Amino acid sequence: MTTTTHLDPHEPLELEATASGPKLELLDLVGGRWPLERQGSAQRVQMALRAGGAAIALASFYGVVIGSTDLGLALGNAWKLPGVLALSTLTALPAGLLAHRLMGGQRGSSNLFTATMAGNFAAALVLASLSPLVALYYHTSTLLGAPLAMLTGSLALFVGVGSGIRLMWRSEELRKALVVPTLVLLVVQLLAMLQFLHLASPILPEATIFESGLEGMLQ
C-alpha cells in the first residue's frame, strides 16, 4: 500500500539518491548510460555542470603531474590544461547546439550539453588515471616521458569522443539528428583546443608539434 502522504521537498532527493547515487551519476555517464529515465532538463544540466567541474579538476591534476619536473611548469599547468579544456568546450558548444537546432532538433539541447560534458569528463578521467604512469616515466626516463604523455592525451581524446557519441546515440532526441551536431562539435572543439594549446604552451617539458598550433602543424 503506497500513498502520497507527505511531500517534504527534501524527501525526493533521498529517494533519488538511493535509485542511482548522485556521485555515481557521473560514472554512469562515462559508462554510456543516462542515470535516470525521468530526469528533467534542469537536473541533466546540473549533472553536466558537475561533470564539467570534475573534468576541470582532473585536468588540473594531470597538468601538475606532467609538469612535475619543473615547478614553474607544474604551477602553470594547474590552470593551463583546465583552461584549454573549458574554453575549447565553451567555444564549441554554441556551434554544436545551433547545428542541433538547424537539423530540426526541437528538444534535447540539454542532452547534447550533457553528452559533451560527459565526453570531457571521460577524457579527463583517462588522463588522471594514467597520470601516475606518465609521472613515473617523466622522472625516470629521458626519452619516453613526452611520447607517453602525448599517447595518453590521444587516448583520452579517443575515449572522450567515444563516450560522448555513445551517450548521444542512446538519447531519443539526439539520435534523429546526431551526425551533424556531433561533427560540428568535434571539429570546432578540436580546432579551438589546438589553438588554446598553442596559447598555453609550454605544457610539456619538451617541445611538441602542438606548440605552434594548427598553423605550425600544417607547415
Next chain:
Amino acid sequence: MIALVGAAWAQVQTATHEGTLVGERIEWSSTFHGERDVCTPVRPGDRVLIGAVNDGLACAEGPLLRVERSQFVGALEPPLGAPGIHRITLKGTHFEPDPGLGMQKTASGWTAPGVSRTDRLHFDTDLRKHGVRGLQTALYLRDPENHALPGELVQSTITSWTRLGMGLGLGLVVALGGVFYRRLDGLARRERIEAWMADATVRTELDQDGIV
C-alpha cells in the same frame, strides 16, 4: 701569470647574462659567480662594474664579477668565454638559436649539449636563492666559446596579456558555471518532486487496480 689566470678561470661556476632589447640594441648585464676570484674575457667598450680589466680580461677579487655590454641587434654577443654554466635571458624579444648550434628546446627555453636537466634545476634553484626569478625562458650553455650565438630574434604573438585573458576566461567559466548551477537548484528540485509524485501516483493507481 697565465697559470694564475687559468686557475682563476676555473673558479667561475655560473654566469647569468640578461639582455634587454632597447630599440636597435641589446643591452647586456652579466654576473659571474665563483667560489673565489673570477675572470672573463671582455672587449673594448664593455663596462666592468665589479672587478678590473687587465689585458682584455676582467677579473674580480672575490666571488662576484659584473660586466655590461651593448651590441646591435643580430647574433647574441653577451660576454661569454668563461668556463662554467651560462644562462642567457632576453627581455622584449625571444631568441630562436640557429639549428647548427644543436640546442634542444625545453619548457624553460633552450639547452646546449652538455647541460643536463639537473644542471638547469640547480642553476635555477641557486638563482631563486639570490632573489632572481628562474621561470623565464632562457638559454643554457656550458663552457661556451667567446663568440656570437647565431639565431633569430622573434616577436611572439603570445603575450602575457593573452595568457592572463585565458586564465580569466577559465575563472569566469568556473564562476558562471557555479552561479548557473545554484540557479538551477530550485528547478531541479521541482523536477525531482514532480517525478516522485508521478511515481507515487502510478504506484497508487496500480495498487488500487490490484496489479501490485
